[in-house]
Amino acid sequence: MFTIPSPCLKNWLLDTGSLTERLQSQCTSFHLTLVGQRQAQITLEEFRRVSAPNQELNLEEWQVREVLLWGDNQPWVFARSILPQRLCESDFVNLNTKPLGQLIFNDERFKRMPFELTHMSPSKDFLEKLHIESEMKLWGRRSAFTFEDLQMTVSEVFLPNSPAYQEMK
């Protein structure tokens, strides 16, 4: 078990509202960049979290979506979501740079499950790509959402300049 180092960080990690909306309230200009969205290699662990019992892993049934959420031109959150292909062809069609939260939090058919929290030391490659010098430990969370008979996961990592670490600077 681990201790979350600040009440501020704990509040961000466990906030069940739309992270997009909360980040937007903390900056003048918010934007989202799409790192990628495609039928790609989901890990076995990710598959176990979203699949139904006895479901076979078929990569064509899932999309991996990775985005960066920026506040005042600072990368604040990296998010990786595992989305059912069926949702990508219906409710999430042409999502592109529209934040997933705008769809999820305005549709009561999406039900959020409890958060899983984690902390990590990001790879040098990941930090270099984002021109982040800080080597601090990063904290993140993952939650699964159910939608009718489907499940999806949203994982979010708070990056060093995000307001989640405000009190720790």
Ligand SMILES: C=C(O[C@@H]1C=C(C(=O)O)C=C[C@H]1O)C(=O)O
């Ligand atoms: C789930 C939300 O959507 C945000 C937007 C995401 C996207 O567009 O891929 C991913 C993670 C979230 O931070 C949210 O706003 O809380």
